[in-house]
Amino acid sequence: MKIKNYINGKFEDPIHGAYINNYIPSKGEIYGQIPNSSKEDVEKAVQAAEKAFPIWSNTTLEERSKIVLKIADLILEKLDFLAAAESKDNGKPISLAKTVDIPRAASNFRFFANAITQFASESHESVGLNAVNFTLRQPLGVVGCISPWNLPLYLFTWKIAPAIAVGNCVVAKPSEITPMTAFLLSEICDEAGLPKGVLNIVHGLGISTGQAIVAHPKIKAISFTGGTKTGAHIARIAAPMFKKLSLELGGKNPNIIFADCDYENMLATTVRSSFANQGQICLCGSRILVEEKIYEQFKKDFTKKVANLKVGNPSDSTTNIGALVSKQHLEKVKSYIDNAEEYGGKILFGGKEVHVKNYENGYYLQPTIIEVSDNNCKLNQEEIFGPVVTIMSFKTDEEALQLANDVKYGLSATLWTNNLNRTMQFSKQLQTGIVWVNTWMLRDLRTPFGGAKESGVGREGGFEALRFFTEPKNICIEYE
Numbered sequence: 001m002k003i004k005n006y007i008n009g010k011f012e013d014p015i016h017g018a019y020i021n022n023y024i025p026s027k028g029e030i031y032g033q034i035p036n037s038s039k040e041d042v043e044k045a046v047q048a049a050e051k052a053f054p055i056w057s058n059t060t061l062e063e064r065s066k067i068v069l070k071i072a073d074l075i076l077e078k079l080d081f082l083a084a085a086e087s088k089d090n091g092k093p094i095s096l097a098k099t100v101d102i103p104r105a106a107s108n109f110r111f112f113a114n115a116i117t118q119f120a121s122e123s124h125e126s127v128g129l130n131a132v133n134f135t136l137r138q139p140l141g142v143v144g145c146i147s148p149w150n151l152p153l154y155l156f157t158w159k160i161a162p163a164i165a166v167g168n169c170v171v172a173k174p175s176e177i178t179p180m181t182a183f184l185l186s187e188i189c190d191e192a193g194l195p196k197g198v199l200n201i202v203h204g205l206g207i208s209t210g211q212a213i214v215a216h217p218k219i220k221a222i223s224f225t226g227g228t229k230t231g232a233h234i235a236r237i238a239a240p241m242f243k244k245l246s247l248e249l250g251g252k253n254p255n256i257i258f259a260d261c262d263y264e265n266m267l268a269t270t271v272r273s274s275f276a277n278q279g280q281i282c283l284c285g286s287r288i289l290v291e292e293k294i295y296e297q298f299k300k301d302f303t304k305k306v307a308n309l310k311v312g313n314p315s316d317s318t319t320n321i322g323a324l325v326s327k328q329h330l331e332k333v334k335s336y337i338d339n340a341e342e343y344g345g346k347i348l349f350g351g352k353e354v355h356v357k358n359y360e361n362g363y364y365l366q367p368t369i370i371e372v373s374d375n376n377c378k379l380n381q382e383e384i385f386g387p388v389v390t391i392m393s394f395k396t397d398e399e400a401l402q403l404a405n406d407v408k409y410g411l412s413a414t415l416w417t418n419n420l421n422r423t424m425q426f427s428k429q430l431q432t433g434i435v436w437v438n439t440w441m442l443r444d445l446r447t448p449f450g451g452a453k454e455s456g457v458g459r460e461g462g463f464e465a466l467r468f469f470t471e472p473k474n475i476c477i478e479y480e
């Protein structure tokens with residue numbers, strides 16, 4: 001299948017007619033083509049967005065909210081179809097696409113359709129000066145949204161929904177590795193009656209299409225999720241133009257387990273936080289730190305549970321771990337496993353490619369547990385972004401905190417304990433944007449989402465997202 005760009009409400013071939021192949025990860029075969037859009041395509045999209053902006057930004061909240069809610073409804077109506085497409089394009093288990101990815105894409109639209117009706121700006125009475133100040137929150141104009149391949153529709157819509165709901169017009173690019181559900185979303189937006197030019201979806205490679213979006217002088221803000229290296233590159237291009245930037249980047253998140261935790265809940269959740277989506281979620285707890293007292297017991301129980309996970313064809317409803325997203329990514333993840341000893345680790349479980357019957361060329365890997373003894377080793381410092389976790393033990397609270405913070409990343413941390421004082425001490429001192437206590441990935445869309453250190457800048461979610469996609473303008477009136 002050949003997918004198309006969505007520009008000014010029309011489905012279009014790229015201007016230069018160039019296409020790139022799209023692969024199905026479960027089979028390792030080409031199954032479609034996507035536009036390799038040029039800067040001329042991006043220019044066309046920017047012009048359409050600019051033209052749409054004066055009308056869309058002055059459309060009543062009620063009307064905007066109604067259209068955005070309609071998009072949410074249509075996503076839910078087509079849940080099974082979208083989930084099948086997502087699972088095929090990305091390699092993720094169909095069960096995950098059905099219960100997490102697609103419902104969350106609908107929630108993103110529903111949430112921001114409602115949030116704009118509650119979003120307010122400030123006013124300050126300047127007592128004694130006979131003046132009153134009030135602040136307008138105006139949409140920025142044309143904004144760029146660039147998303148990755150791990151949670152394709154989920155993260156694409158996490159950016160687009162707040163951007164359009166609050167009155168901007170968007171030029172968006174999904175990952176070239178997983179373009180399908182973004183294309184299907186363009187059909188849904190059309191059906192929902194989103195006015196032409198409000199959302200423009202341009203497909204293509206990061207280095208050409210993505211970079212043309214970042215470098216375009218008329219695009220006022222960039223919301224990006226992806227690798228830290230790419231985020232730094234984008235910042236270098238955008239900063240001299242003083243664009244607003246929201247960068248949600250990599251993680252090397254500690255999962256800190258104390259002996260006083262609710263053990264069974266911790267164990268089941270740790271399997272999920274380690275291997276959900278083949279470990280390809282920026283929030284996965286890829287460094288497991290366990291209190292020495294329960295370390296040997298944990299190792300035994302964890303390995304037993306992980307050994308029961310079924311690696312298989314993503315469209316099989318009993319599959320727990322599907323295919324990795326691409327051959328290139330499989331090779332990257334494997335290189336950490338193949339060099340585990342040199343990188344300071346000992347493989348306790350997994351580490352091998354899996355050959356799934358009738359899907360022999362797919363990109364399957366066993367869930368892998370590696371024991372390490374030094375947090376400074378490569379395996380504990382670099383984002384692997386696959387079904388690979390490391391485990392190591394600690395003796396004291398101080399040591400656990402020091403290990404948890406001793407990485408360049410600062411996205412999230414998980415803490416397992418029933419001690420309230422410890423919970424508060426860790427919550428205050430962990431150098432991360434998100435701390436989960438006795439849970440993982442429990443999402444309330446009102447909360448600020450993002451990382452510290454090299455995990456990014458800015459926060460998504462709730463009013464933080466609406467603030468990012470608007471410019472505050474203060475009006476000061478003096479009266480007699």
Ligand SMILES: NC(=O)C1=CN([C@@H]2O[C@H](COP(=O)(O)OP(=O)(O)OC[C@H]3O[C@@H](n4cnc5c(N)ncnc54)[C@H](O)[C@@H]3O)[C@@H](O)[C@H]2O)C=CC1
Pocket residue numbers: 146147148149150173174175176204205206207209210211212214225226227228230231233234248249250251281282332383384385
């Ligand atoms: N934080 C996260 O959620 C994610 C982290 N990663 C990490 O990044 C590593 C590399 O994965 P990639 O697929 O290469 O991610 P990437 O960061 O290169 O890709 C993410 C998005 O950015 C676009 N992009 C790439 N270069 C660009 C540029 N110069 N200008 C504008 N847009 C650009 C891509 O086309 C894609 O849409 C992964 O192995 C993983 O460690 C990858 C995806 C998501």
Ligand SMILES: O=C(O)/C=C/C=C(\O)C(=O)O
Pocket residue numbers: 148150151155158225226248280281282283443449
């Ligand atoms: O917003 C969420 O719930 C999760 C976001 C996850 C990522 O940004 C990621 O894995 O890249």
